Amino acid sequence: MTRAYNFSAGPATLPEPVLAQAAAEMLDWRGSGMGVMEMSHRGREFDEIFARTELRLRELLAVPAEFKILFMQGGAIAENAIVPMNLSRGGVTDHVVTGLWSIKTRQEALRYGEAHIVASNAADGAANHTTLPAPATWRLSANASYVHVCSNETINGVEMHELPDLRALGCDAPLVMDCSSHIGSRPIEWTRVGLAYAGAQKNIGPSGLTLVFVREDLLGHALPFCPSAFDYAVVAANGSMYNTPPTYSIYIAGLVFEWMAAQGGVAALEQRNIEKATLLYDAIDGSAFYTNRVAREARSRMNVPFFLPDDRLYAPFLAGAEEHRLLQLKGHKSVGGLRASIYNAMPLAGVQALVTYMREFAQRHG
Structure with missing residues (x-):
């Protein structure tokens, strides 16, 4: 049976060589006598997989040393809560609304403080997300903890091909970016980003894995009620092993990163x-x-x-x-x-x- 062309928005198609290798290693990963799904996340076998995956990801995306890479769970929907619990300090957050996902992000942020809409592409109706508001028109708050954008709206089909330079706009707040549906498809301008997050199930691998890239100076500000497993500082200090990570999704992501490098x-x-x-x-x-x-x-x-x-x-x-x-x-x-x-x-x-x-x-x- 020949494979079909799968145009799903996510979980999405994976490279055939990745699926073939995963199938070949399903019962026995490299002579270990066990499959990756059976491995302890603290065993030497998975430690090798994890280290290789993180290193290859940092190389592919040219992630600067001052950014921690966290392997978490819950997808972008969970990050809509985890980000304000870590970065908002209970104050004001700014949100650029460009589609249904950024609307959801802002609605969740309202649970943790003020969440201002500083720009929107829905001027003619809530479903009219067909343009992008120019950064020069954004009405940024003077005291925002961060500015959030969804750099590619999966549902509405709009993409920020260049990230805003907040400093050029006179804003000192870090840019937070949901890049779930374009991560790995283009370089990222890390000098303009404070934190980026992405569900893996579009360009990286199966569902269950969430990647978070957070600048070190943004760690350590979690709200008192933030669960320890969602505190970026705790996750970073424990090398993404504070709780059991999504081991098989990380393994598949590692195979995808090797495929990306080969391309x-x-x-x-x-x-x-x-x-x-x-x-x-x-x-x-x-x-x-x-x-x-x-x-x-x-x-x-x-x-x-x-x-x-x-x-x-x-x-x-x-x-x-x-x-x-x-x-x-x-x-x-x-x-x-x-x-x-x-x-x-x-x-x-x-x-x-x-x-x-x-x-x-x-x-x-x-």
């Missing part, structure tokens, strides 16, 4: 991602049948929402796509339409197959 690293993957996104957006823009509502300068390379001219066509489009082994193309229920997520592991051939099917469908139904 030429993040810079090479970024160029490949630009090529894939350009191919798909050109097919949409060059058609009178499909539409994408996001401003060109704000379009995501990872998540491409698009719409048909008649709601009655969605069911036959999705049915035909499945027959062509093109899966998980239904748009998120909050916005409807269609969506193709084209993360690092989606090969160019997958996007080419999708574009070919889209053209054939438009010819039949246009």
